[in-house]
Amino acid sequence: MASSNYEVIRLKRDLPAQGVVIHQITDDRMKTGVPLHDALDRLLEAVKGKVLLVHYAKIERDFLEAATKRFYGKSLPFLMVDTMQIERRRLERTHQSIQSNQLRLAYLCQQYQLSK
8 A cells, every 4th residue: 555644854953945945844844843753763663564665765765774873773774666766767768868857856746647
């Protein structure tokens, strides 16, 4: 059964301006978020025995490995399917030149009529 969820994480610092532009999460919204440890516990329970579908796995993997190492003393393995890699390979196989926006999540969702 496929599902999705998101949580805003509370940080003890201001967000970089570039991140606000990309994610549309402001400092005041972030300050009402949940502690990372709580969100991580819920995520680990939800993904137990599952494969994660992510866009740009390097960012997701690096973040999750650092967070699990910080809270649990070791990084945990996460199985991931990377939609950005899939699209990059598809474009390469069809010998299409890759434009800068073609690998963005918003573009791919629109192209394949998917919700984010």
